[in-house]
Amino acid sequence: MTAPPFSRVAVLGLGLIGGSLLQAVRQLGVEVVGYDVDSAAAAAASASGYPVAPTDAAAVHGAELVVLAMPLPEVRAAIASVAPHLAPGALLTDVGTLKQPVVTAARELAPGVTFVGGHPLAGVEETGWNAADPLLFRDAPWALAVEDDTPLASWLRLAELVCDLGAKPVPTTAVEQDAAVGRVIGLPHVLAEALALTGLAGGPLGLSLAAGSYMSGSRVARTRPELVTTWCDGNPALVQALDDAIAHLTGAREALADGRSVLPLAQAGHAARINWERRRFQPVELTPEVDALRALGQDGGWVTAVLRDDDGVRLLGMRPA
Amino acid sequence: MTAPPFSRVAVLGLGLIGGSLLQAVRQLGVEVVGYDVDSAAAAAASASGYPVAPTDAAAVHGAELVVLAMPLPEVRAAIASVAPHLAPGALLTDVGTLKQPVVTAARELAPGVTFVGGHPLAGVEETGWNAADPLLFRDAPWALAVEDDTPLASWLRLAELVCDLGAKPVPTTAVEQDAAVGRVIGLPHVLAEALALTGLAGGPLGLSLAAGSYMSGSRVARTRPELVTTWCDGNPALVQALDDAIAHLTGAREALADGRSVLPLAQAGHAARINWERRRFQPVELTPEVDALRALGQDGGWVTAVLRDDDGVRLLGMRPA
Numbered sequence: 001m002t003a004p005p006f007s008r009v010a011v012l013g014l015g016l017i018g019g020s021l022l023q024a025v026r027q028l029g030v031e032v033v034g035y036d037v038d039s040a041a042a043a044a045a046s047a048s049g050y051p052v053a054p055t056d057a058a059a060v061h062g063a064e065l066v067v068l069a070m071p072l073p074e075v076r077a078a079i080a081s082v083a084p085h086l087a088p089g090a091l092l093t094d095v096g097t098l099k100q101p102v103v104t105a106a107r108e109l110a111p112g113v114t115f116v117g118g119h120p121l122a123g124v125e126e127t128g129w130n131a132a133d134p135l136l137f138r139d140a141p142w143a144l145a146v147e148d149d150t151p152l153a154s155w156l157r158l159a160e161l162v163c164d165l166g167a168k169p170v171p172t173t174a175v176e177q178d179a180a181v182g183r184v185i186g187l188p189h190v191l192a193e194a195l196a197l198t199g200l201a202g203g204p205l206g207l208s209l210a211a212g213s214y215m216s217g218s219r220v221a222r223t224r225p226e227l228v229t230t231w232c233d234g235n236p237a238l239v240q241a242l243d244d245a246i247a248h249l250t251g252a253r254e255a256l257a258d259g260r261s262v263l264p265l266a267q268a269g270h271a272a273r274i275n276w277e278r279r280r281f282q283p284v285e286l287t288p289e290v291d292a293l294r295a296l297g298q299d300g301g302w303v304t305a306v307l308r309d310d311d312g313v314r315l316l317g318m319r320p321a
Numbered sequence: 322m323t324a325p326p327f328s329r330v331a332v333l334g335l336g337l338i339g340g341s342l343l344q345a346v347r348q349l350g351v352e353v354v355g356y357d358v359d360s361a362a363a364a365a366a367s368a369s370g371y372p373v374a375p376t377d378a379a380a381v382h383g384a385e386l387v388v389l390a391m392p393l394p395e396v397r398a399a400i401a402s403v404a405p406h407l408a409p410g411a412l413l414t415d416v417g418t419l420k421q422p423v424v425t426a427a428r429e430l431a432p433g434v435t436f437v438g439g440h441p442l443a444g445v446e447e448t449g450w451n452a453a454d455p456l457l458f459r460d461a462p463w464a465l466a467v468e469d470d471t472p473l474a475s476w477l478r479l480a481e482l483v484c485d486l487g488a489k490p491v492p493t494t495a496v497e498q499d500a501a502v503g504r505v506i507g508l509p510h511v512l513a514e515a516l517a518l519t520g521l522a523g524g525p526l527g528l529s530l531a532a533g534s535y536m537s538g539s540r541v542a543r544t545r546p547e548l549v550t551t552w553c554d555g556n557p558a559l560v561q562a563l564d565d566a567i568a569h570l571t572g573a574r575e576a577l578a579d580g581r582s583v584l585p586l587a588q589a590g591h592a593a594r595i596n597w598e599r600r601r602f603q604p605v606e607l608t609p610e611v612d613a614l615r616a617l618g619q620d621g622g623w624v625t626a627v628l629r630d631d632d633g634v635r636l637l638g639m640r641p642a
Contacts, residue, residue, distance in 0.1 A: 175399070176526060184523075191516050197586070209464060221596065226584070244522060246571060246574065273539050299527045302529060
């Protein structure tokens with residue numbers, strides 16, 4: 001590894017993702033500083049030996065990268081609060097599930113600041129600093145939005161950090177990532193909530209007989225409901241995903257009611273899941289251009305290395321075989 | 322432990338459940354014999370050192386307990402095949418997910434035989450003898466149907482074996498167990514299939530971004546589709562469960578489309594799941610009577626011990642606190 005692409009990183013919000021990121025980035029040899037509006041979270045991080053600033057303005061002072069890691073409802077206020085205090089040329093990113101609201105807020109509230117929306121696909125039901133894990137991002141896909149107004153050099157610099165963390169930068173746009181997330185994050189959460197509720201609505205006997213399939217199917221219903229809403233609400237792609245899922249379920253329901261089998265749905269679902277598990281990938285070298293990056297993400301690929309030498313940038317990645 | 326309640330047990334069907342049971346029962350010191358129509362499964366069990374009979378008639382010869390552990394579509398033929406060969410007083414049971422079809426088949430095809438329908442709530446996506454595990458049933462709920470024509474002594478004898486295996490006999494009826502299973506087994510499987518399919522229908526980018534929530538939500542879509550159909554098809558309770566789930570999903574869909582939040586569903590689902598995890602139980606002593614047993618199961622309880630002494634049977638259990 002050459003020198004990390006940032007020498008000082010500020011992480012605002014020290015919950016599961018922010019806390020894990022603070023710890024992981026420090027282990028790259030980067031100077032880090034954290035901040036949390038919640039004094040208990042700040043105190044916990046400080047007690048663990050991490051530098052924590054008393055204000056967000058102090059945290060971002062001199063930082064080359066500022067990470068917004070607070071819950072989505074607090075992001076707008078945070079951008080407005082720190083924008084005047086950012087160092088010249090500082091890069092702003094976030095780690096939220098939905099990218100469109102944050103890209104919009106950054107353009108509106110910090111128009112002179114370079115913002116690259118990010119979304120690490122990592123997490124467990126537990127939340128807060130005490131659940132933070134510096135290895136949380138190993139092998140995790142990490143969506144990085146490359147919008148029409150995103151400076152390519154900034155995107156590449158952030159992608160390099162994501163690679164250094166052992167994660168997989170997936171080039172995308174805010175619109176495309178939110179559409180995908182509606183299906184693979186929003187939909188699983190809404191289905192888990194519906195299962196958690198409906199599965200046990202038949203009475204105490206069902207509570208006794210609920211076993212592995214109920215347990216894994218409803219696992220993410222353990223997540224705090226307020227967090228689930230920040231991943232679901234306001235995403236039009238989730239409406240479409242729910243329509244599709246409801247259509248499949250209604251088809252199965254009609255089949256059963258008519259004395260037919262759920263086999264067609266079971267076969268299709270099984271094939272989708274198994275094909276997903278069996279995907280294989282091949283190495284590629286990419287032109288460091290926006291169109292090539294977006295195409296890589298659309299095809300299901302990601303960046304594995306951003307290499308710099310005197311001739312410029314070399315970009316390596318993986319794409320489905 | 323006193324002497325096991327059966328001295329010789331035959332297990333017909335040596336897949337995951339049957340194979341695990343053969344191994345677990347032998348570890349109680351009981352003489353066991355297996356049988357499988359599939360010669361490869363029979364050879365695998367035999368190669369592992371378990372006695373395997375060449376025919377089902379030979380397997381059940383002299384057995385005090387005969388366990389039907391083949392897939393549901395093969396159960397009717399198996400009952401018809403072994404009924405003439407059962408030892409006098411032999412008890413017949415099964416391990417399938419749905420109880421009504423098997424109770425009906427046993428009454429019809431083996432009217433003079435005592436049948437007690439059973440359903441251990443244990444399993445993984447893997448199938449076959451090679452996935453068998455003698456510890457599979459530890460702490461597993463095990464529905465045992467006590468029908469109006471079930472001899473109580475036979476039910477108690479089987480419950481004693483289930484306790485010896487470290488599992489939890491849940492007294493129920495075929496109708497009640499199938500209703501509960503529609504919600505906690507059938508529904509999670511159909512939802513998992515719908516998620517597996519719909520989640521990935523948005524294109525390759527979604528395949529990259531699918532993470533923990535997709536993975537756990539679609540886990541049981543890894544199960545062979547033909548097995549899933551045996552747990553779902555023909556169960557009217559699953560139609561009702563699907564109607565309820567579809568209603569919740571449609572409500573969430575309408576909320577999102579109207580710019581409202583999924584919070585009400587997320588809160589209700591979260592509460593159901595957390596309350597389920599936090600259930601606590603208290604010890605009870607039961608009258609060994611059918612009504613008391615059924616009431617225990619309906620209340621979410623199970624049997625923990627069947628004790629015999631000169632005064633008769635003592636029955637201990639747990640019920641929700």
